[in-house]
Amino acid sequence: MSKATALSTYEKALALNLDEEIYGTFAEIGAGQEVANWFFRASGTAGTVAKTISAYDMTMSDAIYGGAQRYVSRQRLAAMLDHEFGILRERLGPKRGDHTVFFSFCNTVRARGYQDSGECHGWLGIRLQLRPGGEPNDIMLHVRLLDEENVDQMEAIGILGVNLIYAAFYQRDSLETFVKALVDHLPGGRVEVDMLRYFGPDFSFVDNRLCSLQLVQSGLTAAAMFQPDGEVVQPAEALYRRPLMLLRGSFHPVTKLHLDMLEQARRLFRGGLSAGEDEGIDLCEITMHNLLRDGEGVDHLAFLDRADALQALGKHVLISGCPEFYRVVGVLSRYTAEPVGVILSIGLLNELFKPKWSTHLEGGMLESFGRLFKNKVRLYVYPWKNRKSGELVTARNFQAPEEYRHLYQHFLDRGLVVDVPCGEESLLEFTSRDLERMKESGDERWRNFVPDAGVGSIG
Numbered sequence: 001m002s003k004a005t006a007l008s009t010y011e012k013a014l015a016l017n018l019d020e021e022i023y024g025t026f027a028e029i030g031a032g033q034e035v036a037n038w039f040f041r042a043s044g045t046a047g048t049v050a051k052t053i054s055a056y057d058m059t060m061s062d063a064i065y066g067g068a069q070r071y072v073s074r075q076r077l078a079a080m081l082d083h084e085f086g087i088l089r090e091r092l093g094p095k096r097g098d099h100t101v102f103f104s105f106c107n108t109v110r111a112r113g114y115q116d117s118g119e120c121h122g123w124l125g126i127r128l129q130l131r132p133g134g135e136p137n138d139i140m141l142h143v144r145l146l147d148e149e150n151v152d153q154m155e156a157i158g159i160l161g162v163n164l165i166y167a168a169f170y171q172r173d174s175l176e177t178f179v180k181a182l183v184d185h186l187p188g189g190r191v192e193v194d195m196l197r198y199f200g201p202d203f204s205f206v207d208n209r210l211c212s213l214q215l216v217q218s219g220l221t222a223a224a225m226f227q228p229d230g231e232v233v234q235p236a237e238a239l240y241r242r243p244l245m246l247l248r249g250s251f252h253p254v255t256k257l258h259l260d261m262l263e264q265a266r267r268l269f270r271g272g273l274s275a276g277e278d279e280g281i282d283l284c285e286i287t288m289h290n291l292l293r294d295g296e297g298v299d300h301l302a303f304l305d306r307a308d309a310l311q312a313l314g315k316h317v318l319i320s321g322c323p324e325f326y327r328v329v330g331v332l333s334r335y336t337a338e339p340v341g342v343i344l345s346i347g348l349l350n351e352l353f354k355p356k357w358s359t360h361l362e363g364g365m366l367e368s369f370g371r372l373f374k375n376k377v378r379l380y381v382y383p384w385k386n387r388k389s390g391e392l393v394t395a396r397n398f399q400a401p402e403e404y405r406h407l408y409q410h411f412l413d414r415g416l417v418v419d420v421p422c423g424e425e426s427l428l429e430f431t432s433r434d435l436e437r438m439k440e441s442g443d444e445r446w447r448n449f450v451p452d453a454g455v456g457s458i459g
Contacts, residue, residue, distance in 0.1 A: 012166040017044035024103035026052040031109040034158030072110045077123040080106035085127045103128035112150040120145040130202045137200025142234040144192040179214045194221040195234040208232040223320040223331045228311045239335035243280030247343045254309040254454035257427040265380035269341040285318040305457045312453035326371035333375040340377045346384035382420045385428040395419035
């Protein structure tokens with residue numbers, strides 16, 4: 001199945017209706033039956049739709065899919081897919097299973113309610129066969145609904161659902177094409193897709209970490225995340241109400257210096273938490289610009305090498321399209337109200353004072369720092385050694401630009417900037433670029449500065 005032309009939502013639904021091989025069910029909870037409705041609007045509905053259902057009442061929903069702690073969750077979506085596809089194949093398999101590709105589309109959504117100002121989001125998924133009689137496979141995604149009105153959110157879910165079904169059957173051969181097709185006819189600012197996962201025997205070759213990368217690269221989300229075991233997660237699931245330690249970097253390579261920065265900053269960070277409070281997690285963030293090759297786009301292999309190294313060291317990985325510090329902190333504040341510690345080097349601290357990061361803000365530099373420190377955020381600054389003078393530059397003796405020295409002193413006095421000690425000064429001897437050059441020239445000393453798990457990340 002290969003469709004190259006860009007179609008309207010109506011045309012996509014019609015094309016699916018007219019495909020004699022595809023047949024399935026729809027189960028939608030929380031935002032009407034907007035996806036199924038597109039197929040009823042188009043001609044030939046009987047060619048695609050075996051059943052639609054909306055178990056809107058919680059008791060009715062539990063009777064069908066089993067009890068749930070959260071009704072808008074990945075677990076609920078999985079239960080819906082299990083039930084609907086199982087019934088579909090059981091009842092229709094003997095009659096038409098040898099010439100039909102079965103699918104079940106399900107969603108569970110929290111759309112805007114009456115006098116409601118909470119987070120609006122949903123889980124959408126499709127379980128499908130890729131050939132008649134084949135084993136089923138799943139594609140799941142999480143979406144944030146950004147429209148203010150319920151009717152607009154319902155429309156967005158309908159369009160997104162049709163896009164997902166169409167792309168699953170006709171545009172799955174290219175991850176980039178598939179991801180971009182998800183938001184066909186949904187202008188920027190209406191939805192954010194922050195998690196995408198493939199499961200099943202026919203998708204065993206898919207690395208879901210690349211799905212996360214593609215979501216950020218295509219602009220569908222500001223940040224995506226996966227755990228130390230490589231499992232892609234929706235950030236709100238993993239970060240909800242947890243203190244965070246964020247280390248930004250290219251991690252090319254992952255070095256012992258990175259580990260010391262985390263260890264030293266973590267000791268200070270946890271010392272400031274309340275007794276019995278969750279100690280939080282370490283989050284290593286790679287921004288998109290750190291993955292770009294000169295004129296060649298994103299280096300996927302380099303990304304996987306760095307991700308493998310960080311995961312082997314037990315770290316959670318965040319991919320973001322947020323070069324500004326205040327933007328990535330703003331993203332994290334959606335998921336947790338607990339303290340956030342941002343670990344950075346003297347070089348990045350100096351970068352914060354450069355006008356290029358705040359020229360687009362009406363309040364300029366002051367607004368940039370105001371946004372950065374808005375939600376229990378502290379900067380944990382690791383020292384740097386001046387090669388020429390041998391001086392150790394710390395957060396305490398760092399010289400901010402003259403016009404901001406009083407402001408920087410205020411940050412120090414308020415504890416917003418924390419001076420982090422260096423556990424081992426010898427780690428400051430070489431930069432990441434130095435280590436790369438040493439490896440290229442055959443100088444084996446680079447191995448002394450890279451943990452065993454990080455060897456593959458050096459290129």
